[in-house]
Structures are given as C-alpha cells and as structure tokens.
Amino acid sequence: MSALHHRPVPTRALAPGYVVPRLIKGGWQLAGGHGSVDRAHAIADMVAFAEAGITAFDCADIYTGVEELIGEFLRAWRERYGATAPTIRVHTKCVPDRDALPTLTRADVERLVDRSLTRLGVDALDLVQFHWWNFEVPGWIEAAGHLAELARIGKIRQLGVTNFDTPRLRLLLDAGIPIVSHQVQCSLLDRRALGPMAALCAERGVGLLTYGALAGGFFHERWLGVREPIAPLENRSLVKYKLIIDEFGGWAAFQPLLRAMRTIADTHGTTIGAVALRAVLDEPAVTSVIVGARHAGHLPATLSALSLEMSASERATLQALVTAAPGPAGDVYDLERDLTGVHAGIMRYNLNA
Numbered sequence: 001m002s003a004l005h006h007r008p009v010p011t012r013a014l015a016p017g018y019v020v021p022r023l024i025k026g027g028w029q030l031a032g033g034h035g036s037v038d039r040a041h042a043i044a045d046m047v048a049f050a051e052a053g054i055t056a057f058d059c060a061d062i063y064t065g066v067e068e069l070i071g072e073f074l075r076a077w078r079e080r081y082g083a084t085a086p087t088i089r090v091h092t093k094c095v096p097d098r099d100a101l102p103t104l105t106r107a108d109v110e111r112l113v114d115r116s117l118t119r120l121g122v123d124a125l126d127l128v129q130f131h132w133w134n135f136e137v138p139g140w141i142e143a144a145g146h147l148a149e150l151a152r153i154g155k156i157r158q159l160g161v162t163n164f165d166t167p168r169l170r171l172l173l174d175a176g177i178p179i180v181s182h183q184v185q186c187s188l189l190d191r192r193a194l195g196p197m198a199a200l201c202a203e204r205g206v207g208l209l210t211y212g213a214l215a216g217g218f219f220h221e222r223w224l225g226v227r228e229p230i231a232p233l234e235n236r237s238l239v240k241y242k243l244i245i246d247e248f249g250g251w252a253a254f255q256p257l258l259r260a261m262r263t264i265a266d267t268h269g270t271t272i273g274a275v276a277l278r279a280v281l282d283e284p285a286v287t288s289v290i291v292g293a294r295h296a297g298h299l300p301a302t303l304s305a306l307s308l309e310m311s312a313s314e315r316a317t318l319q320a321l322v323t324a325a326p327g328p329a330g331d332v333y334d335l336e337r338d339l340t341g342v343h344a345g346i347m348r349y350n351l352n353a
C-alpha cells in the first residue's frame with residue numbers, strides 16, 4: 001500500500017479547519033506492559049498506518065517513550081514524502097502527576113507542554129488532551145486555563161480533555177475554555193459516554209474521540225468459546241479491559257456478545273474486531289475511534305471496518321445484548337476515579353517524574 005493507493009479513510013472536522021480521520025492510531029500499547037518494542041518496527045508500523053490513511057496518532061506525555069517514537073516517525077515521514085507528505089496529526093495529552101496537583105503552577109504546565117514539543121520535534125502541538133486525576137483537588141479549571149493561554153501564544157493548536165465527567169466538563173466549557181474534543185472510553189461493552197456526556201458534547205460542539213472499542217484485544221476470535229482467562233493476563237490492555245468485561249456482566253455475558261459479533265462477521269466476511277470498530281463508528285456522537293496497536297498486523301481488519309455496513313437487524317441484535325448488561329454504570333470514568341475500586345488499583349499516577 002502506498003500513500004497514493006488506498007481508499008480514503010473518512011474524516012470529520014473536529015474544529016473549523018481541523019480535520020481528523022475517523023480512525024486514529026493509539027500509542028499506549030508502545031509505552032510498556034505490552035511486550036518489548038522494536039523502534040524500527042514501531043516506526044515502520046506507523047508509516048503503514050499513515051500510508052493506509054490513518055494519519056492521526058494518539059499519545060500522551062505519560063506514555064513512556066512514545067512521543068519520542070512518534071517524533072522519529074514524523075522525521076521519517078517527511079524524508080519519505082518530502083513536500084508532498086500528507087499531513088499527520090499528533091494528539092498528545094497533558095497529564096500532571098497526581099501528587100503534583102495541589103501545587104501545580106502555570107510554569108509547571110508550560111514545562112510539560114515544552115517537553116512534549118521537544119520530544120515530538122514540532123513547533124506546536126496539534127491537540128493537547130488535558131487530564132486531571134482528582135477533582136477533589138482544586139486547580140483544574142486554572143490548569144486548563146494555562147493550556148488555553150499556551151494555545152493563544154501558539155504552542156498548542158487545539159485543546160481537548162480526557163476522562164472528564166459531565167458536570168466537570170460543563171464547568172470547563174462554562175469557564176470559556178475552548179475545548180474541541182473529549183477522549184473517553186466507548187465500546188459495545190462500555191456505553192457510559194453515550195448518555196448525558198454525548199448530549200453535552202453535541203450541544204457544545206465537542207467531538208468524542210473514543211478508546212476501548214476493541215476492549216484491549218478481547219474483541220477477537222481467539223476469545224470466542226474459551227474459558228475465562230485468569231490472572232496473570234498477557235498485557236496491560238487485557239488487564240484493564242477484563243475489568244470492563246466484569247462490569248458488563250462477566251465472561252458469561254461477554255460470550256453471547258462475541259458469538260453474535262462472529263455471526264455478523266461471518267455474514268460480511270470480516271472479523272469480530274471489525275464489527276467492534278464499526279459499532280462505535282456508527283454511534284452518531286463519535287467523531288473518531290482510537291485503535292490501539294502493538295504492531296500493524298491487525299491493520300487490514302481495522303481498515304475493513306470502514307466498508308462494513310451492518311443491517312438494522314444486526315445492529316438491533318447487538319443493542320439488545322448491550323442493553324441487557326448491568327454496566328459499566330455511572331458517568332464517564334466514575335468507576336476509574338473511585339480509589340477504593342479495582343479500576344483505580346491498576347493505574348499508575350505519577351509517571352512524569
């Protein structure tokens with residue numbers, strides 16, 4: 001596949017003049033906890049995604065080593081295609097350490113942004129998605145204001161957030177912070193973003209960029225009809241999303257969903273993963289789906305989601321299974337913010353140091 005010979009990936013405008021592909025390559029799986037990373041392979045994989053039209057990349061200041069890797073990729077991309085290089089968008093995050101929140105200053109925020117600029121080797125960050133670990137600690141509206149100020153002076157092009165709940169996102173928007181996107185978990189297992197959050201985002205012109213559509217790899221034929229896996233699981237993605245399967249109703253509720261997805265996949269000659277991606281792409285509230293990838297091996301299946309057209313009855317079958325599930329319940333990221341819960345127990349909070 002070359003940049004000139006692929007079916008175009010559909011796009012959506014996230015903000016005036018800022019267009020993103022409906023599929024974005026995720027970077028967390030290159031940050032450790034998913035097997036060793038070969039830099040040359042990782043960059044070749046990024047080229048393969050970009051050449052296939054997936055020209056936006058998600059990362060974070062706390063994804064160890066990933067901003068640098070994407071910076072290397074950007075240089076390789078420019079060398080390969082020169083002045084005709086298709087535009088690449090890099091969406092990073094600003095995630096101040098949990099322990100640093102009580103004393104966070106404007107200078108601290110600027111240092112984090114400057115570090116991302118250096119690692120990526122760019123003059124301005126395309127999109128910075130702001131995360132705040134603990135809303136009990138004040139200062140998050142101020143910190144978002146610092147980022148907005150850094151946007152005004154040209155260090156940031158667009159400002160987004162990630163993992164906010166509905167009332168806090170409303171407060172940020174009411175404070176006049178120019179938020180264009182919200183990165184949230186959304187999948188056939190996790191519908192939390194599709195209620196009041198989606199309504200608020202639609203009303204205020206905020207695009208939803210979603211993660212978790214593939215449940216970290218659980219939406220795959222290899223998990224169909226097999227026994228529930230027990231710890232230790234192979235990588236951090238599986239650890240994270242096994243907890244979401246548990247909230248969904250456990251392995252016993254997950255298997256009928258996988259079977260229904262496989263039936264749909266058979267009808268269309270595709271894979272469970274493609275059905276999982278299509279189901280989220282079909283949500284009207286969703287701007288783009290971020291697809292996690294350790295390598296480019298799943299790329300053909302990922303692209304096949306773009307041409308998949310599920311019938312109304314296939315969508316209704318999935319909807320019925322999803323509606324019958326008890327959870328995950330609550331607002332976006334409520335479960336993950338509960339420090340006494342299992343979801344918070346697997347997180348790493350102070351990765352900037």
Ligand SMILES: NC(=O)c1ccc[n+]([C@@H]2O[C@H](COP(=O)([O-])OP(=O)(O)OC[C@H]3O[C@@H](n4cnc5c(N)ncnc54)[C@H](OP(=O)(O)O)[C@@H]3O)[C@@H](O)[C@H]2O)c1
Pocket residue numbers: 025026027028029058059162163183184210211212213214215216217218219220237271272273274290291292293294295298299301302
């Ligand atoms: N804001 C946040 O808090 C947050 C949280 C998590 C993730 N993210 C972002 O979202 C990105 C996506 O990660 P995720 O956690 O949401 O994982 P995901 O996309 O649900 O799952 C990714 C895993 O699915 C498998 N896979 C990839 N393509 C596939 C396909 N076409 N069919 C079947 N399986 C496929 C791969 O696992 P195998 O290689 O093992 O098969 C891959 O590592 C991350 O990289 C990160 O950028 C953000």
